[in-house]
Amino acid sequence: MVRDNIPENAAVRLSLYLRHLRKMKKDKVISSEELAEFIRTSGARVRKDLSFFGQFGTTGKGYVVGELEDTISKILGLDQVWTVALVGAGKLGMALLEYSGFKESGFHIRIAFDVDQSKIGEKLVGVPVYHPYQMPKEIRQQEINMGLIAVPAEAAQESADLLIISGIRAILNFASATLIVPSYVKLMQVDLTSQLEIMAYFLSHTREEKILTKRPKWR
Known part of the structure; x- marks a missing residue:
């Protein structure tokens, strides 16, 4: 239990x-x-x-x-298919759409949203693209479970708000922005720039080690 x-x-x-x-x-x-x-x-x-x-x-x-x-x-809920909506179909969004690992693990990106008029109404990697203001209707109709945010930082909060009012309760945010969401929404942050900054800090404050000449023990 x-x-x-x-x-x-x-x-x-x-x-x-x-x-x-x-x-x-x-x-x-x-x-x-x-x-x-x-x-x-x-x-x-x-x-x-x-x-x-x-x-x-x-x-x-x-x-x-x-x-x-x-x-x-x-236990992780991977014995079922999870439907996902992507907000932002730019370069990062396209990389997420093309990543095969999601589908292999049971996560299917069913719909995408973007403000670029040249993409709205088209299909990217087989995924239909809609305007963000169509989010409530499309997410409910297609019974989407989760949301991915891959928009510029200034558009991230509005994207999260639209996902939430559309019924989404789990969001993975790739934008470099701190989002405010209700307590009943599970929000996870993937800030690549922040992670690089942390690594830069450790490199800047760690003494230079000797160059490895033998196979490292951790392999």
């Missing part, structure tokens, strides 16, 4: 576990320690993460890869 108040980081790690399980043979048995090595954590952490969702594996033996993969997929 799934417990209440499960840490978000535990759900994030489940996704990482699943990514590695998919690369392995289904009938292989893997220990929590082996699974932990993939994401640089501990076997105890793996066991605790899984314990939030019930009992898995055999004590002293481990987990059958295929069974654990199926279980984690169900």
Whole structure:
């Protein structure tokens, strides 16, 4: 039985576990320690993460890869198809439309929205493009579950507002803007510039290491 108040980081790690399980043979048995090595954590952490969702594996033996993969997929809701709306069909939006990994994991971008008149009414990578003001009608008609925002920062909040009034309760924001959403909306931020700035900080404040001459231990 799934417990209440499960840490978000535990759900994030489940996704990482699943990514590695998919690369392995289904009938292989893997220990929590082996699974932990993939994401640089501990076997105890793996066991605790899984314990939030019930009992898995055999004590002293481990987990059958295929069974654990199926279980984690169900926990993450990946045993069903999720429909997605994209707001912003510029260069970043096009990259998202062309990314095959979404569909492979059960996320289908069904519709896109953009203010560019040359794109409205057309199909991009097989996905129809509408004006943002058509969002409430199209999202409800096509029963969209999630929204992706890939617009300039100044248009991000309005895009989020339109998604929310259209009934969307889960948004992944790629715009470099801090959005304000109601508490019942799950908002996740992917700010590539911010991540690069963080890396620049660490590079600027880390002493230069010796050049590697041998195969690194972490590989």
